[in-house]
Amino acid sequence: MACELREWKIEDSGALSLLMNNPNIQNNLRDGIPYPYTKADAEDFIRSTLSAAPDSLFAFAIFSEGRLCGSISVMRQNNIHRRTGELGYYIAEEFWGRGIATEAVGKICRYVFENTDLVRIFAEPFSYNKASCRVLEKNAFQLEGLLRSNAEKNGKILDMKLYSLIKEQP
Numbered sequence: 001m002a003c004e005l006r007e008w009k010i011e012d013s014g015a016l017s018l019l020m021n022n023p024n025i026q027n028n029l030r031d032g033i034p035y036p037y038t039k040a041d042a043e044d045f046i047r048s049t050l051s052a053a054p055d056s057l058f059a060f061a062i063f064s065e066g067r068l069c070g071s072i073s074v075m076r077q078n079n080i081h082r083r084t085g086e087l088g089y090y091i092a093e094e095f096w097g098r099g100i101a102t103e104a105v106g107k108i109c110r111y112v113f114e115n116t117d118l119v120r121i122f123a124e125p126f127s128y129n130k131a132s133c134r135v136l137e138k139n140a141f142q143l144e145g146l147l148r149s150n151a152e153k154n155g156k157i158l159d160m161k162l163y164s165l166i167k168e169q170p
């Protein structure tokens with residue numbers, strides 16, 4: 001299914017709050033995201049995204065069939081990691097299994113490599129998150145390793161997997 005990436009607009013806050021009020025999504029993300037997730041929380045997120053320092057955050061709303069169905073971003077890292085970006089994404093549960101995350105990851109990686117000086121994009125899914133690992137593998141991300149006991153989420157110590165995609169040299 002085709003999807004498009006576009007800049008966030010404050011009007012997306014209602015739809016974003018609906019899709020983020022879902023533990024099946026939040027259980028696979030980092031902590032610090034409000035739950036329940038109100039429209040005001042969504043507005044705060046969108047405002048912070050739009051006011052991020054230029055060239056530090058490449059963040060997009062994902063649309064399919066004219067509806068907001070997810071979020072995807074690459075965040076530039078600091079210091080000696082300044083030419084590396086961390087990839088994060090989620091898709092509304094009703095849209096799972098339609099290839100949307102796979103397509104969105106491909107699109108944002110192409111965008112970042114063509115429009116910024118980043119040379120490496122990485123992602124760190126929980127190792128049990130087979131769907132996310134598959135999305136990365138389908139986009140030619142390479143598994144660099146298992147990060148053992150790398151996180152505590154919902155009271156459990158979890159392994160994570162480190163995947164990366166390197167910009168091809170011309």
Ligand SMILES: CC(C)(COP(=O)(O)OP(=O)(O)OC[C@H]1O[C@@H](n2cnc3c(N)ncnc32)[C@H](O)[C@@H]1OP(=O)(O)O)[C@@H](O)C(=O)NCCC(=O)NCCS
Binds near residue numbers: 092096124130135
């Ligand atoms: C992970 C997530 C983004 C996937 O989105 P999606 O749009 O459903 O992904 P796609 O449809 O593009 O691809 C999913 C792939 O995983 C596979 N998959 C799904 N569940 C699976 C499972 N339990 N075991 C193995 N493979 C699985 C699908 O079959 C598909 O692969 P295929 O095309 O080879 O058949 C979505 O489930 C989500 O938002 N989850 C919660 C948040 C999250 O995990 N974000 C990523 C954090 S690193």
